[in-house]
Amino acid sequence: xxxxxxxxxxxxxxxxxxxxxxxxxxxxxxKTRADVIRHYTQNSLKADRISGVDQVKxxxxxxxxxxxxxxxxxxxxxxxxxxxxSQIFNSKNARKAIRGKRLMERFGVWNPLNNYSxxxxxxxxxxxxxxxxxxxxxxIGQKGLLLLHYPPWAVLQAGTFENAMTMQRWGRMLSAAxxxxxxxxxxxxxxxxxxVAAPGSGESEYPNDYMPIMMASAFFDGPEDRDYIKSxxxxxxxxxxxxxxxxxxxxxxxxxxxxxxxxxxxxxxTAYTDILPTxxxxxxxxxxxxxxxxxxxxxxxxxxxxxxxxxxYFIGNHMxxxxxxxxxxxxxxxxxxxxxxxxxxxxxxxxxxxYTENPNLEPEDAKAQACKRWYGNxxxxxxxxxxxxxxxxxxxxxxxxxxxxxxxxxxPLYNFEEACKRCQEAKEKNNPCGSPxxxxxxxxxxx
Numbered sequence: 466x467x468x469x470x471x472x473x474x475x476x477x478x479x480x481x482x483x484x485x486x487x488x489x490x491x492x493x494x495x496k497t498r499a500d501v502i503r504h505y506t507q508n509s510l511k512a513d514r515i516s517g518v519d520q521v522k523x524x525x526x527x528x529x530x531x532x533x534x535x536x537x538x539x540x541x542x543x544x545x546x547x548x549x550x551s552q553i554f555n556s557k558n559a560r561k562a563i564r565g566k567r568l569m570e571r572f573g574v575w576n577p578l579n580n581y582s583x584x585x586x587x588x589x590x591x592x593x594x595x596x597x598x599x600x601x602x603x604x605i606g607q608k609g610l611l612l613l614h615y616p617p618w619a620v621l622q623a624g625t626f627e628n629a630m631t632m633q634r635w636g637r638m639l640s641a642a643x644x645x646x647x648x649x650x651x652x653x654x655x656x657x658x659x660x661v662a663a664p665g666s667g668e669s670e671y672p673n674d675y676m677p678i679m680m681a682s683a684f685f686d687g688p689e690d691r692d693y694i695k696s697x698x699x700x701x702x703x704x705x706x707x708x709x710x711x712x713x714x715x716x717x718x719x720x721x722x723x724x725x726x727x728x729x730x731x732x733x734x735t736a737y738t739d740i741l742p743t744x745x746x747x748x749x750x751x752x753x754x755x756x757x758x759x760x761x762x763x764x765x766x767x768x769x770x771x772x773x774x775x776x777x778y779f780i781g782n783h784m785x786x787x788x789x790x791x792x793x794x795x796x797x798x799x800x801x802x803x804x805x806x807x808x809x810x811x812x813x814x815x816x817x818x819x820y821t822e823n824p825n826l827e828p829e830d831a832k833a834q835a836c837k838r839w840y841g842n843x844x845x846x847x848x849x850x851x852x853x854x855x856x857x858x859x860x861x862x863x864x865x866x867x868x869x870x871x872x873x874x875x876x877p878l879y880n881f882e883e884a885c886k887r888c889q890e891a892k893e894k895n896n897p898c899g900s901p902x903x904x905x906x907x908x909x910x911x912x
Contacts, residue, residue, distance in 0.1 A: 466519075469543035470533045473502065473523075474554045479530050481563050482554060483613035484595050484662065490622050497529070499523040504624055506532055508601030509550065512650050515542060545705050550604050558700055559598040561693040562660045566596055568691070574680075576663075589664035593618060597662035598697070601625060602817070603654040605705050610698070611655035613720045613783070614728040615676055621662045630875060635784040635814075637866070637881070641859045642814035652817055656697045658732040659685065668906070678731035686736060694732070699768045704778055705828035712825045714776045716817055721784035722760055724790045725799060728778055730758040740766045744754060760800075760809055761836075761845050763816070763828040777820065777828040781813035782806060788867045792909050793898035797848040803909075805862045808839045808849035811860065815839070857895045861888035864897035868904050 473479060483502050486495035489774050495501050503523045510518050517538035524531045532550070534543050553559055569575040578592040601624070626632050632653055639649045658681035659739035685693040702714035721727040734741065734756055741756040742764070756779050761860065765775040787806035794802040800809070819826055836845035839860065851857045854855045862884035869878035879887065893899035904910060 466535055466542050467543065468533060468535045469540060470531055471547035471551050473530045473532050473551055474560070475532055476525060476561060477526050478560050479554065481566070481596055482598055483561055483600065484597060484621050488593075488595065488621055489614070489624055493624050495624075499525060501624075502530060502532070505601040506550070508625060509604045510534075510546065511692070512601065512654075513546065513606040514602045514647070514650075515546060515743055516715060518543070528640065533697035538845060546605055551707050553599070553604065553697075553700065557692070558696045559629050561691045561696055562598055562685060562692040565693055567679075568660075569684050576877055583664045591617070592664065594661050594663050595621070596660055596661045597621060597657075599656060599701075606651050607701065607704055608648065608651040608821050609654070609716065609896075610701050610717050611653070612698075612717060612729045612733065613655050613657050614664045614721065614726050615657050615659040618662050618664045629786070631785040633876075634788060635862060638784070638814040639809050639818070641811060641863060642812070642818050644818050652814075654701060656694065658694055658729050660678055660693065675717075676693075676728065678728050681732045682729065682735050685797075686732070695736075695768050699772060702768065703774070711774065713820075714774045715819045716777045716779065716828075716831075718759070718817060719778055719780050719815055720783050722786045722790075722800065725786035727829040729783075733778075733780075736760040736820075739765050740764070742846075742893060761812065761832070763832045771864065777826070777831065779813055779816045779828065779832065782809055784810065787864075788870070791864075791867055793868070793903050794910075797898075798846070801870055804849055807860050807864045808851075808868070809845070811863075812845055813835055826864045854895075858885055858888055861885075861895040862896045867900065868897060868909050 479502065480498055483498055483505065486497055487670035489495045489577050490618055497551055503521050505605065509661065512730050515538060517536045519536035520532050522533040524533060532547065534547065558756050566575060576594040580591050583589050583592050616795055620629055632801065635653060636649050639647065639652050644652060660675050665677065681694065686695065713834050719730050719733050721729045734843040738756045744755040744757055746753055758778050762780040763778065765777050767775055787803060787810060790801045791803040791806045792801050796802060797804040800806055812835040815838060816831050818829045819834055833843035837843050838856060839849055840847065841850035849860060851860060862881055865879055865887055866881065870876065871878050887902045888895050888897065889900045897903065
């Protein structure tokens with residue numbers, strides 16, 4: 466049996482970065498913060514597909530938390546995991562979120578609706594905030610990185626992102642793009658521009674939006690002592706063992722559509738204005754220049770001016786946007802049409818997969834290849850028309866799964882095989898909006 470022990474960090478800091486045991490569902494049986502840390506460490510080991518770790522101990526000693534990993538796994542892999550795990554939570558990375566929180570408290574903008582209901586949904590309840598950096602996700606094995614808005618409170622309660630609707634749907638997109646089943650989790654690693662767990666159906670959607678772009682820019686970006694977002698991006702985009710001769714880092718998918726949760730692209734727009742394409746013109750004799758972060762936009766950037774490598778990026782929808790705002794419309798070339806949503810999301814998943822096959826691929830070429838597959842053209846414009854009949858069937862089936870949901874808990878009414886059968890038996894084959902498989906719910910129809 467091999468054993469590897471390492472320090473995760475000071476007790477005081479870790480107690481702020483890992484949620485209190487009382488917030489978790491009772492069936493997880495958390496009693497102490499050490500229980501919480503052990504749980505998320507086990508989840509990360511699983512996400513990284515590290516087998517042979519029979520025991521994870523969390524020990525509080527000399528005002529620090531130490532983690533001890535024991536089992537048949539090699540010392541080398543345990544040390545690689547432990548070194549990076551400790552680095553994630555050091556003062557140069559995740560702990561910068563604490564400084565952002567302190568500043569928010571000082572200005573009186575931390576959880577401004579504390580003890581008030583965020584909406585009418587009894588499951589969301591009252592407004593609750595706690596810092597929540599990437600917990601239980603990949604530490605060393607990621608094959609791409611996602612940039613999102615903030616983690617929902619339900620994830621903190623469940624102790625995992627795996628059951629979240631967003632991640633379940635993203636898994637379907639990755640599988641449809643051809644990612645092997647045992648590698649899907651390696652494409653689910655993400656950083657939030659606001660590392661604050663809060664009720665998932667309320668904080669970003671009530672009228673005054675207390676988790677806006679400005680919150681990320683003001684409190685989790687900025688000077689070196691609290692540039693949490695850029696520090697975490699720099700770290701996660703170059704996992705341990707990344708080839709020294711690699712031209713690029715891992716690719717970054719920036720998630721947020723104009724119709725749903727646009728905060729991550731909005732932060733990217735304010736942080737990297739100078740490297741973005743611009744819309745230039747003149748109105749009433751006054752020239753304008755507008756930096757763009759449009760869905761399906763791609764390019765490359767450096768996280769910091771002195772970063773060693775550039776990062777290929779792609780702007781995509783928020784992964785759950787199709788299920789929330791997707792509809793059957795008369796124009797399948799534009800969102801919110803469900804067919805357009807599915808094609809855009811499949812392009813995003815394919816973009817990440819292509820970089821696993823060729824890490825030095827130019828982002829414009831990756832986009833062109835992905836668009837050719839799901840649109841039938843290299844620009845990703847117009848009505849999606851996948852040349853491969855199997856891809857056309859897949860797109861239709863995924864749309865059916867997003868159009869038809871059952872409650873408690875919300876989940877697709879049809880599984881993938883059932884949805885494929887419906888698409889094949891429709892009067893207009895592979896049209897998810899056609900008769901008789903199209904929706905009759907007025908909320909899923911639009912002129």
